[in-house]
Amino acid sequence: MALFFWLLLGALIGYCAGRKGRSRWAWGLAALFLSPLVVGIVLALLPDGDNSDGKSPAQMSGGTQEGRREERRCPECGYLADAGEQFCPRCGEMLW
Numbered sequence: 001m002a003l004f005f006w007l008l009l010g011a012l013i014g015y016c017a018g019r020k021g022r023s024r025w026a027w028g029l030a031a032l033f034l035s036p037l038v039v040g041i042v043l044a045l046l047p048d049g050d051n052s053d054g055k056s057p058a059q060m061s062g063g064t065q066e067g068r069r070e071e072r073r074c075p076e077c078g079y080l081a082d083a084g085e086q087f088c089p090r091c092g093e094m095l096w
């Protein structure tokens with residue numbers, strides 16, 4: 001039962017990390033291998049990651065596809081770039 005609780009916390013922390021624009025898998029695994037409590041506190045203390053526009057993924061679209069993957073849409077050409085990209089691969093515009 002304790003193991004189940006542990007896994008649940010790890011999944012929850014992974015989910016929260018994703019909401020903050022951080023890597024779900026890295027944080028989820030860190031929670032599992034270290035301690036969900038410690039990792040959860042660290043995550044809570046960290047500011048939000050790349051979502052500098054202040055919107056949560058759920059607010060960005062009513063569609064079913066966006067929000068599942070971590071992507072950024074280029075403001076210049078509309079290219080859907082990886083969340084880790086600093087500049088648009090197509091036109092070179094800085095991605096916020």
Ligand SMILES: [Zn+2]
Binds near residue numbers: 088089091092
């Ligand atoms: Zn672009």
